[in-house]
Amino acid sequence: MGSHKSSNGENCLSIPCESPNIEQLEDMLHEGQLSCNHVDEVWPNLFLGNMYMSHDRYGLWRLGITHVLNAAHGKMCCKGSDDFYGTTVKYYGVAANDLPTFDMSVFFYPSSKYIHQALSTAGAKIFVHCAVGVSRSATLVLAYLMIYHDYTLVDAIQKVKEKRWIFPNRGFLRQLITLNSKLQRKSQNE
Structure with missing residues (x-):
């Protein structure tokens, strides 16, 4: 496979931007930096991180965080709420399980x-x-970049990986591939 151009005009590192498979995405996710911090800015004013940082109200305040999206809402280790963050931070909880x-x-x-x-x-x-x-x-975060910034899945992964190691489970990757296909079809029909 050769390098392909994405809708953004960027090279897609030997992966067809339109139809990557799970193995190609996992190979891509394994490349480069294999560690991350408690929090990393992966897009302007968009920070991606872990539960340790979610519990550090002072650290979030120092970063200037005004909104929190907890993708593990209600789980034992990630019990976020409006009460925890107070009136200066808006909170949105998604009660997701990290299962394929x-x-x-x-x-x-x-x-x-x-x-x-x-x-x-x-x-x-x-x-x-x-x-x-x-x-x-x-x-x-990948879905956001795809939906609101017209990134392909491959481009979204590359963008986030510039700042942070990520590794969505195989089920989530399949769902992102489906989203990628839907968005590609939609843009072709416009």
């Missing part, structure tokens, strides 16, 4: 809308997290 059988796709559009509305607010910064910050929350 879990249907994360039902949260793609509502979560993307929340992220988009947050980033459309002057001076706002959003922190998206789950337990480790590499699967559930990363999946929702």
